[in-house]
Amino acid sequence: MAVKRLGKQTVRLESAPAVAAGACVVGKKEGEGPLRKWFDYISEDSYFGQKSWEKAESVMLNKCFALCCDKAKLVPSDLDYIFAGDLLNQCIGSTFAARDIPVPYWGVYGACSTMAETLSLAAMVIDGGFADCACAMTSSHFCSAERQFRLPLEYGGQRTPTAQWTVTGAGALILAAHGDGPRVTHVTTGTIRDAGVTDANNMGAAMAPAAYMTLRAHFEDTGRTPADYDAIITGDLGEVGHAILTDLFLKDGVDLGPCSTDCGLLIYARRGQDVHAGGSGCGCSASVLCGHVLQRMTCGDWPRVLFAATGALMSPTSSLQGESIPGICHAVALEMNGGEGNC
Amino acid sequence: MAVKRLGKQTVRLESAPAVAAGACVVGKKEGEGPLRKWFDYISEDSYFGQKSWEKAESVMLNKCFALCCDKAKLVPSDLDYIFAGDLLNQCIGSTFAARDIPVPYWGVYGACSTMAETLSLAAMVIDGGFADCACAMTSSHFCSAERQFRLPLEYGGQRTPTAQWTVTGAGALILAAHGDGPRVTHVTTGTIRDAGVTDANNMGAAMAPAAYMTLRAHFEDTGRTPADYDAIITGDLGEVGHAILTDLFLKDGVDLGPCSTDCGLLIYARRGQDVHAGGSGCGCSASVLCGHVLQRMTCGDWPRVLFAATGALMSPTSSLQGESIPGICHAVALEMNGGEGNC
Numbered sequence: 001m002a003v004k005r006l007g008k009q010t011v012r013l014e015s016a017p018a019v020a021a022g023a024c025v026v027g028k029k030e031g032e033g034p035l036r037k038w039f040d041y042i043s044e045d046s047y048f049g050q051k052s053w054e055k056a057e058s059v060m061l062n063k064c065f066a067l068c069c070d071k072a073k074l075v076p077s078d079l080d081y082i083f084a085g086d087l088l089n090q091c092i093g094s095t096f097a098a099r100d101i102p103v104p105y106w107g108v109y110g111a112c113s114t115m116a117e118t119l120s121l122a123a124m125v126i127d128g129g130f131a132d133c134a135c136a137m138t139s140s141h142f143c144s145a146e147r148q149f150r151l152p153l154e155y156g157g158q159r160t161p162t163a164q165w166t167v168t169g170a171g172a173l174i175l176a177a178h179g180d181g182p183r184v185t186h187v188t189t190g191t192i193r194d195a196g197v198t199d200a201n202n203m204g205a206a207m208a209p210a211a212y213m214t215l216r217a218h219f220e221d222t223g224r225t226p227a228d229y230d231a232i233i234t235g236d237l238g239e240v241g242h243a244i245l246t247d248l249f250l251k252d253g254v255d256l257g258p259c260s261t262d263c264g265l266l267i268y269a270r271r272g273q274d275v276h277a278g279g280s281g282c283g284c285s286a287s288v289l290c291g292h293v294l295q296r297m298t299c300g301d302w303p304r305v306l307f308a309a310t311g312a313l314m315s316p317t318s319s320l321q322g323e324s325i326p327g328i329c330h331a332v333a334l335e336m337n338g339g340e341g342n343c
Numbered sequence: 344m345a346v347k348r349l350g351k352q353t354v355r356l357e358s359a360p361a362v363a364a365g366a367c368v369v370g371k372k373e374g375e376g377p378l379r380k381w382f383d384y385i386s387e388d389s390y391f392g393q394k395s396w397e398k399a400e401s402v403m404l405n406k407c408f409a410l411c412c413d414k415a416k417l418v419p420s421d422l423d424y425i426f427a428g429d430l431l432n433q434c435i436g437s438t439f440a441a442r443d444i445p446v447p448y449w450g451v452y453g454a455c456s457t458m459a460e461t462l463s464l465a466a467m468v469i470d471g472g473f474a475d476c477a478c479a480m481t482s483s484h485f486c487s488a489e490r491q492f493r494l495p496l497e498y499g500g501q502r503t504p505t506a507q508w509t510v511t512g513a514g515a516l517i518l519a520a521h522g523d524g525p526r527v528t529h530v531t532t533g534t535i536r537d538a539g540v541t542d543a544n545n546m547g548a549a550m551a552p553a554a555y556m557t558l559r560a561h562f563e564d565t566g567r568t569p570a571d572y573d574a575i576i577t578g579d580l581g582e583v584g585h586a587i588l589t590d591l592f593l594k595d596g597v598d599l600g601p602c603s604t605d606c607g608l609l610i611y612a613r614r615g616q617d618v619h620a621g622g623s624g625c626g627c628s629a630s631v632l633c634g635h636v637l638q639r640m641t642c643g644d645w646p647r648v649l650f651a652a653t654g655a656l657m658s659p660t661s662s663l664q665g666e667s668i669p670g671i672c673h674a675v676a677l678e679m680n681g682g683e684g685n686c
Contacts, residue, residue, distance in 0.1 A: 003421070009447050011473045052664050080348070081532065090658035095535060099656075099669040104532035107656070108459065109434045116447065121464070128471020129347045130354045167495075187445035189424065192438060212625045298627075299656045301420050309508040312441075313450070315433035317491075321395050326442040328450075329640040 007221030018179035021072035022290035027168030035282030038291035053143035061097035064170035080131035083118035111311030116330035123184035139170035164280035169285025186333035204241025210327030235285035235309030238278030263288035350564030352619035361522035364415035365633035378443030378464030381634035404440035407513035426461035454654030459673035466527035480515035483624030507623035514629025529676035547584025552669030578628035581621030606631035
């Protein structure tokens with residue numbers, strides 16, 4: 001049995017790699033929301049100076065990466081690896097953002113769970129002795145996502161009450177073998193869970209069972225309970241999915257408690273921003289983690305956080321062919337006081 | 344500096360994880376080619392019993408995974424991780440193939456370099472002590488790829504001389520911490536290299552510079568030369584790309600020699616199968632590696648192989664928006680006699 005393994009889905013990172021810096025860049029709407037003060041850069045221009053929304057997304061992510069390097073006082077070539085991915089077909093948001101960066105590149109696809117997946121892998125390659133520092137990053141853009149996954153924006157389609165609003169945002173985080181920042185102590189990797197939901201306008205319901213499975217595995221594998229965390233933050237379940245997750249745990253007799261929240265609930269005002277069930281997209285959990293969450297950890301509000309980003313692994317083609325929506329969730333434990341020695 | 348690091352792009356795997364089993368499933372056309380005897384299963388039905396080509400691709404990959412588990416004498420739940428990805432939008436080929444498999448799942452996107460990327464990461468998580476065994480797998484399907492990336496098949500468009508034929512095939516490989524099979528000793532991770540090629544019907548030319556950069560880094564980082572390998576096998580450069588790669592090395596005064604070949608050249612007959620510049624797709628390097636290459640290693644023909652799968656990181660959208668095609672290449676050294684102690 002691999003020595004770092006706890007149970008079936010979790011590994012403990014003995015060296016607990018530390019966050020050297022995090023950065024987040026968002027669009028105008030996100031900048032008008034309650035997390036405004038935590039973002040590094042808010043663009044008034046949804047095109048980020050480009051001619052298409054896809055190019056805008058790449059420029060946004062590239063800008064976020066550059067900001068993150070600046071904050072970590074590193075130049076890109078100091079990095080050993082970049083892990084990145086996004087929602088666009090063939091992940092062009094991230095590949096075009098990284099094409100001028102001279103750093104070994106791992107492309108990942110985890111849909112909206114990408115921030116947790118890239119963070120997990122970056123932490124593992126450092127803990128495994130393969131790297132001193134690595135970047136984890138991802139993005140989404142409301143306009144590029146809408147026209148790819150749903151309808152042309154110009155069509156002005158009506159949104160259902162369970163629909164979520166794709167965040168225009170990017171997050172990047174540099175992990176290092178040593179440092180004083182929040183440390184990654186545990187990684188719980190999700191299995192794919194298909195609960196049979198076929199409504200592509202109800203991603204929260206499709207992803208909630210995956211979040212439940214991964215969080216339950218995390219608690220079982222580590223022997224921890226929800227009370228061991230100051231905040232349990234799921235990726236982008238939104239209002240519908242977060243309520244389902246809470247109910248699923250209540251059926252087990254487990255109360256996730258007031259520390260349980262969701263990036264899709266945090267990023268927009270519940271009243272007034274007209275986002276229906278909340279935010280979504282890779283950029284949702286990425287921009288909330290790399291700004292708000294890391295800073296609240298660093299300032300002492302939340303010494304111990306469980307970050308569990310969720311992804312819906314369908315495509316418009318699979319939905320049109322009548323397939324249900326598989327979900328996935330990856331969880332990462334972040335702690336301000338370093339790893340613990342006895343779990 | 345991380346102890347396992349050699350130079351900027353390569354890591355040495357001290358434990359040299361071993362291949363427990365490899366399996367490959369292909370379509371009819373591939374089964375008519377020169378590698379026929381190395382494939383585990385050849386389907387006469389391009390639909391694999393399904394109603395769409397996308398579902399066919401998932402079923403093909405799932406079948407390949409099951410075969411690989413059988414050959415390794417494992418049940419799926421024995422695996423610690425699966426690394427998988429494919430070319431379809433949102434990687435539905437692999438996510439739908441894996442949705443009933445109760446194993447922690449890492450989705451990757453490396454276009455046609457996916458087999459090398461999944462193999463690299465699987466080897467690293469085992470060498471890093473996070474897993475005892477992990478599966479790396481990927482697929483492509485001519486029909487699902489053509490209609491997504493190019494034109495409806497029914498249109499019967501003329502193919503250009505530089506075009507390659509997307510392989511209908513899947514490859515899966517299970518790596519374990521111990522065993523007698525070929526061992527992964529080095530992983531060289533590519534950076535994204537955009538040489539400015541804009542012709543989406545000339546992927547070989549777009550990817551060759553990336554292959555050159557990664558192979559050059561591998562030789563520099565390890566102190567090895569092409570003569571240290573019994574076979575240097577690139578992913579799917581095809582005839583055009585492989586000639587460019589050979590020329591780029593010749594300009595450096597380096598002759599890759601007769602041991603240099605390409606999965607896109609090996610999988611189809613150069614005359615008679617009408618594939619123009621050769622094979623391509625994630626399934627090309629995957630089905631060649633997991634059948635032909637592994638078996639030629641095991642039987643003693645090729646004790647030391649450098650496997651370097653290549654990927655073109657564009658999408659139809661990026662091409663229509665006038666973007667050039669970024670390429671990437673990841674290289675993995677496989678050796679029958681275990682790791683070496685002195686590089």
